[in-house]
Amino acid sequence: MADRGRLYPSVIVHGREADARGEAVVDLARRLLCERPGEDPAAECKHCRRLHWPDSSALFHPDFQVLQRDLKTVTSVEAVKTLLRGAQMAPFEARGQVFVVAAADSLSGEAANALLKSLEEPHLTAPRHFFLLAPSQFDLLPTLRSRSLAIYLGAAPRPEGEAVDEIAAGFAVAIAAHRESGSSIDLLAAATALHEASDWRDPRAGEPWTVAAAAVRRAIDEPGAVPRRALLALAEELLEGRSLRLRGITAKRIVEGLVVKHLALG
Ligand SMILES: [Zn+2]
Incomplete structure (x- = not known):
């Protein structure tokens, strides 16, 4: 679906462990923003090359934003609103934008509602994709789940x-x-x-x-x-x-x- 440009605007990626969820989203972001969509993403273009999970590389792409949990146990409404302001603008370089909430299970109620409002607004310029990452889709509010496609990566390995x-x-x-x-x-x-x-x-x-x-x-x-x-x-x-x-x-x-x-x- 991503290769054909037909992916849902809001996708929940759940299951496995946090690293695997991050890798899956980077792979999807490359498919969505690549200069040569549908080709082997290993043929790295100027976009793919810079699409990395934050912290794992100094490389940076302005149309790929990852929101990490900003408070101890919560992703705050302020942080979400900052992310969403970016979603009001046109892409800087790529043909679309990708926004990732790295710990969507930690969204405060207010933060989840702010996000929900954005998911309901159709994008005006270029494709805009939201990825909500969580251990389980059931960690998210039903209102977010009902507006998203859930992709399950499989059971988490069990360190516990x-x-x-x-x-x-x-x-x-x-x-x-x-x-x-x-x-x-x-x-x-x-x-x-x-x-x-x-x-x-x-x-x-x-x-x-x-x-x-x-x-x-x-x-x-x-x-x-x-x-x-x-x-x-x-x-x-x-x-x-x-x-x-x-x-x-x-x-x-x-x-x-x-x-x-x-x-x-x-
Ligand atoms: Zn590419």
């Missing part, structure tokens, strides 16, 4: 593998106990196992939810006769837990509620 193993083991033991006893205390212990090992202080963080979902998926392989479908459904909903949390419900309550909803006996 040991943490997930540990959580999965505790969760599986509690679930097995619940299958045997039918007691809700064991069910809440399963929720606690999913919940207590992660750092939930940042309500916008997607990672604790990803870890909890990964632990539930891992428990599918444990013996214990929990219906696979129930565990998959639980994992799926945990990945969306962050949006409930942003509505002011505590992480503990959300995890407990979802565990009871999917795994309670009877």
Whole structure:
């Protein structure tokens, strides 16, 4: 689609790790801004040569802007507005412009809304492309997701593998106990196992939810006769837990509620 100039104006690139998402976007930007579109991008033109992820090279292209998270846990509305001012102008050199939000999962609500307004305005001069990068598309507001094409790069490699193993083991033991006893205390212990090992202080963080979902998926392989479908459904909903949390419900309550909803006996 990029080679043919038919890519969506707003694309979410999610999955894998941050480096892989950056590489994918640089590749797409080269396809979009190349002097010889459709040819092997390795045949580097004056644009491609300067399209690099910031920090990895001193080279710079004025029509490729990457917005990094500017505050500790948040990409601020001020930073987004600065980026969007560039989007009001015509390209400097290339036949279009590419704007990248490197950590779209960290956009403040206000920042996401400012961005949304720009996505809804048709570009007047040259093609304008926005790329929103995040570990999961579900880390983004539904309004942004509904106006974007999501490209999934595949599951992230798991540096947190040991943490997930540990959580999965505790969760599986509690679930097995619940299958045997039918007691809700064991069910809440399963929720606690999913919940207590992660750092939930940042309500916008997607990672604790990803870890909890990964632990539930891992428990599918444990013996214990929990219906696979129930565990998959639980994992799926945990990945969306962050949006409930942003509505002011505590992480503990959300995890407990979802565990009871999917795994309670009877
Ligand atoms: Zn080129």
